[in-house]
Amino acid sequence: MTDVRRAIAQAQHEEWARVVARLARRFGDLDLAEDAAAEAFATAVACWPADGVPPDPGAWLSTTANRKAIDRLRRENKRENKQQEAHLLYSVPSEPVGALEDEQLRLIFTCCHPALALETRVALTLRMVGGLTVPEIARAFLVQPDAMGQRITRAKVKIRAARIPYRVPDAEELPARVSSVLAVLFLVFNEGYLATGADTDPVRHELTAEAIRLARLLRGLMPEDGEVAGLLALMLLTEARRAARVSASGELVPLAEQHRQAWDTALMAEGHALVRERLASGRAPGRYQILAAIAAVHTSARHVRDTAWWQVVALYDQLVRLDSSPIVALNRAIAVAELEGLELGLATVERLADKLAGYHAYHATRADLLRRLGSREESRVAYDQAIELTANSAERAYLTRRREQLG
Amino acid sequence: MQYLVSVIDDGTEVAQASELAAVQAFNERLRAQGHWVFADGLAEPGTATVVDGRGEEPVFSDGPFLESKEFLGGFWIIEAPHFDVALKLAAEASKVCKRKVELRPFSVLKE
Numbered sequence: 254m255t256d257v258r259r260a261i262a263q264a265q266h267e268e269w270a271r272v273v274a275r276l277a278r279r280f281g282d283l284d285l286a287e288d289a290a291a292e293a294f295a296t297a298v299a300c301w302p303a304d305g306v307p308p309d310p311g312a313w314l315s316t317t318a319n320r321k322a323i324d325r326l327r328r329e330n331k332r333e334n335k336q337q338e339a340h341l342l343y344s345v346p347s348e349p350v351g352a353l354e355d356e357q358l359r360l361i362f363t364c365c366h367p368a369l370a371l372e373t374r375v376a377l378t379l380r381m382v383g384g385l386t387v388p389e390i391a392r393a394f395l396v397q398p399d400a401m402g403q404r405i406t407r408a409k410v411k412i413r414a415a416r417i418p419y420r421v422p423d424a425e426e427l428p429a430r431v432s433s434v435l436a437v438l439f440l441v442f443n444e445g446y447l448a449t450g451a452d453t454d455p456v457r458h459e460l461t462a463e464a465i466r467l468a469r470l471l472r473g474l475m476p477e478d479g480e481v482a483g484l485l486a487l488m489l490l491t492e493a494r495r496a497a498r499v500s501a502s503g504e505l506v507p508l509a510e511q512h513r514q515a516w517d518t519a520l521m522a523e524g525h526a527l528v529r530e531r532l533a534s535g536r537a538p539g540r541y542q543i544l545a546a547i548a549a550v551h552t553s554a555r556h557v558r559d560t561a562w563w564q565v566v567a568l569y570d571q572l573v574r575l576d577s578s579p580i581v582a583l584n585r586a587i588a589v590a591e592l593e594g595l596e597l598g599l600a601t602v603e604r605l606a607d608k609l610a611g612y613h614a615y616h617a618t619r620a621d622l623l624r625r626l627g628s629r630e631e632s633r634v635a636y637d638q639a640i641e642l643t644a645n646s647a648e649r650a651y652l653t654r655r656r657e658q659l660g
Numbered sequence: 661m662q663y664l665v666s667v668i669d670d671g672t673e674v675a676q677a678s679e680l681a682a683v684q685a686f687n688e689r690l691r692a693q694g695h696w697v698f699a700d701g702l703a704e705p706g707t708a709t710v711v712d713g714r715g716e717e718p719v720f721s722d723g724p725f726l727e728s729k730e731f732l733g734g735f736w737i738i739e740a741p742h743f744d745v746a747l748k749l750a751a752e753a754s755k756v757c758k759r760k761v762e763l764r765p766f767s768v769l770k771e
Binding site: 415 | 746763767
């Protein structure tokens, strides 16, 4: 029984996106694809315990889902002839049906279409590609299941009415469209890594794991894309530090204070290999590749004092040229403080005051530098501001302890 | 598949001769590539009359249906095989007319 359950869970992970992608391609309708796939998985749950797990679960699920879709179309045809017309109109007949990889890519690019709001892309991707249920997605983003269901339904209506196509974008559009997909995966990861809900766990492994799973899938589909590799490496090198990031008492542990023996060496090796691969390509790195390289520098140091800060600063200099956001500038300033001294770091941080006054990390960084410079009173005020602006429970706990220690 | 590309005007840009030429060149391209259905600009919203003919006698009111800072300045109706083509054309339309545009599909399920 547990073996069957495991087989079903595994099929859900491995086959869901394939089944949905095939159906979406064949019937040109995401709604139908989603429902038929869900019915097929429900049938598996009902039948496999008695009948046994089929030798090729993926093929079984695809065939079953296909039959469910056709059944549903027949039922609906009796009521509404126009439905069929819409399906036929919708498909793009000029393109030959490609390999399964292409079908999955089409599905991903459709769910992450830039004409959909970012939060909608996230929800749709987790449902259609990730196979999460609507209540699971609602829980992940702390919204009511009904509201999440409506968001997904509205997106499917728009995709259908506006004829957002199932296609892999052509070379000219590809970089922008890939970055739209990566933004979705990065958001899922960050929501797991820096959980913002007051009542949620400080690190939500189910979300970081799902983001990594989807990034691995995308990497398999687009092995040549540098930014895809970069984002996967960044996630792996961040996830590698997860166990060390929150203490037993539920407090956030900053990078400099983490027990580095607790870092996951397998994830680190995989991440480092990806970073090396991108460096060897000789091509100019994008944003995620630079962030991954920075994470690689940090995870290569056995002790914080061994960190090659000059490399970190050089990489941030490169990043600032691609991304002029004040948050990048803040992270660069932190590295500058380690490389060139706390005073210079603090001055660099404080130049960002106007832009980052509402951002907790700005105040937390200032508080830390002021504390280390011995400016107790100023540091305390900065900690107060940081605590006020922080939603993450573990981070609040850390900042509060630091403030108390000022005496 | 037809799409409506509405030009969102806020009255700050005055149409220049060079701009009209760019729009005309774009329209020629739409015709040559088979995307053209119709396009035109509208007179200012103050010239509008709202008409309600549902009662026994039609009722007229002077001025636009909605008073707002942004208004419909003109539109294209384009033909495109799918959304991504329409999106690209809408971006070009926005560039040549120097205004934001709204891209919206026509509804296909009609009796």
